[in-house]
Amino acid sequence: MKKIAVVGAGYVGLVTSVGLAHIGHQVTCIDIDHKKIDSLRRGQSPIYEQSLEPMIQENQRQNRITFTSNYEELQDAEIIMLAVGTPQLSDGSANLTFIYQAAERIAHTVQQPVTIVVKSTVPVGTCEKLHEYVQERTPHPVELASNPEFLREGSALKDFFEGDRIVIGANHEETSQLIMEMYTPLQIPIMTTDLASAEMIKYASNAFLATKISFINEIASICEKVGANVEDVANGMGMDQRIAPSFLQAGIGYGGSCFPKDTKALVQMAGHVEHRFELLESVIHVNNKQQNKLVDQMKERFDTLLRKRVTVLGLSFKPGTDDLREAASLVIIDRLLREGASITAYDPIAMPRAKEYFPAVTFASNVEEALSESEVAIIVTEWDEFKELPLHYYEELMDEAIIFDGRNCYDLEQVKKHRIEYYSVGRPVIRQTESATLT
Numbered sequence: 001m002k003k004i005a006v007v008g009a010g011y012v013g014l015v016t017s018v019g020l021a022h023i024g025h026q027v028t029c030i031d032i033d034h035k036k037i038d039s040l041r042r043g044q045s046p047i048y049e050q051s052l053e054p055m056i057q058e059n060q061r062q063n064r065i066t067f068t069s070n071y072e073e074l075q076d077a078e079i080i081m082l083a084v085g086t087p088q089l090s091d092g093s094a095n096l097t098f099i100y101q102a103a104e105r106i107a108h109t110v111q112q113p114v115t116i117v118v119k120s121t122v123p124v125g126t127c128e129k130l131h132e133y134v135q136e137r138t139p140h141p142v143e144l145a146s147n148p149e150f151l152r153e154g155s156a157l158k159d160f161f162e163g164d165r166i167v168i169g170a171n172h173e174e175t176s177q178l179i180m181e182m183y184t185p186l187q188i189p190i191m192t193t194d195l196a197s198a199e200m201i202k203y204a205s206n207a208f209l210a211t212k213i214s215f216i217n218e219i220a221s222i223c224e225k226v227g228a229n230v231e232d233v234a235n236g237m238g239m240d241q242r243i244a245p246s247f248l249q250a251g252i253g254y255g256g257s258c259f260p261k262d263t264k265a266l267v268q269m270a271g272h273v274e275h276r277f278e279l280l281e282s283v284i285h286v287n288n289k290q291q292n293k294l295v296d297q298m299k300e301r302f303d304t305l306l307r308k309r310v311t312v313l314g315l316s317f318k319p320g321t322d323d324l325r326e327a328a329s330l331v332i333i334d335r336l337l338r339e340g341a342s343i344t345a346y347d348p349i350a351m352p353r354a355k356e357y358f359p360a361v362t363f364a365s366n367v368e369e370a371l372s373e374s375e376v377a378i379i380v381t382e383w384d385e386f387k388e389l390p391l392h393y394y395e396e397l398m399d400e401a402i403i404f405d406g407r408n409c410y411d412l413e414q415v416k417k418h419r420i421e422y423y424s425v426g427r428p429v430i431r432q433t434e435s436a437t438l439t
């Protein structure tokens, strides 16, 4: 059992805190956001993540986790994990303000030798500089390690307990050893390396996954023109073990708090060492195009979207989370509003948050209400609730069932059985008449 402090109670900090407590460590989780800390002390999670709230409560009952805004409570921690945000600046590079603010507070608080473990995604070279920065501000010996986080929202706890790998970057063997001991109960393969390589593994992994998505989205656009079906293409490609099936789901592009910002930060980072990362620039460009694609198709279909009653199904950037950061819904709703459409939206989880983002949108309390009297539906997030919705609902509830599906939720053969006009990504359009199917 180790005494660990985690700085930042966001998606990463909170999941890490709860996960470490659950495997037996004594964890103090610190955040400057008093509202978050108050709600956590009451056992309420400020974010939606499957199984997180009960696990917070269980570890509180076992006295393995405490929440605070007071930095003095990290004084006796042997390990301090840094999990504050690193959002993007206007030029796309990473904003390290929160990292340095937290580092300064840590330096002025520690009373004994400590190891700082950077979980936040930071540009290569940051950990080395941060080490000097903290050590200059405290007489106590400080070690520093990079331990990038690979969890996905929506399956964050599962990823904590059953991740593919743990990467530890450090300058000394003993530092890596200490962090390996901390993770021992997890039985996840551990890779150790130097600080810079660990920092780069995080950016390279996200950039590669984003590349797979933009690649399949480009293939999808070509499929639409040549009459192929991108799902079959992706399945066929994925059977090759060198390619692998994951992250080949065509759709309206990647969003979220990581891929958009980390791809841009890596382009910036490359630029700083006079390397133009042209491949990644294209990946970003393709993604921007992709987010606008369905609205472009809709405009083509209707000529004008002025006063069109549009239903938006799904608002979060992916299912299983209430996170709206860089969600495709932001781009799509903004475009639709500018085109003069009137929007009703529904999301099973993200609506409380979404209300802050979209003051001009009407929110429905369920999918039926969202679809009733709608002229066109657009599926932005592939929640199970939408995937499992009987297709006759669209026929019965909408004026005329016209669906633009940005996540390929439905099987084309099933759609053909209904009077639905159906546009998806990288698959043939279904235009249904009462008696015939014209594709």
Ligand SMILES: NC(=O)c1ccc[n+]([C@@H]2O[C@H](COP(=O)([O-])OP(=O)(O)OC[C@H]3O[C@@H](n4cnc5c(N)ncnc54)[C@H](O)[C@@H]3O)[C@@H](O)[C@H]2O)c1
Residues within 6 Å of the ligand: 007, 008, 009, 010, 011, 012, 013, 030, 031, 032, 033, 036, 083, 084, 085, 086, 098, 101, 102, 105, 119, 120, 121, 122, 149, 150, 151, 152, 153, 257, 258
């Ligand atoms: N969200 C993810 O899925 C994910 C996955 C892997 C890596 N990451 C990376 O992890 C980092 C954190 O991401 P996140 O999504 O958890 O961010 P977040 O915005 O959800 O949480 C960050 C938290 O840090 C707190 N904070 C800011 N300054 C602080 C300070 N000085 N002291 C204490 N708390 C402070 C904020 O109040 C906030 O609660 C980022 O670098 C991100 O790129 C995120």
Ligand SMILES: O=c1ccn([C@@H]2O[C@H](COP(=O)(O)OP(=O)(O)O[C@H]3O[C@H](CO)[C@@H](O)[C@H](O)[C@H]3O)[C@@H](O)[C@H]2O)c(=O)[nH]1
Residues within 6 Å of the ligand: 121, 149, 150, 151, 152, 153, 154, 206, 209, 213, 246, 247, 248, 249, 250, 251, 252, 253, 254, 255, 256, 257, 258, 259, 262, 317, 318
């Ligand atoms: O085949 C796919 C897979 C994903 N997406 C989209 O890509 C985005 C990101 O999805 P996902 O990677 O599942 O979620 P994140 O929670 O953003 O996780 C990514 O970003 C995290 C933060 O860096 C990393 O820790 C994770 O390893 C990495 O998968 C979402 O908009 C998805 O809709 C697709 O369009 N097609």
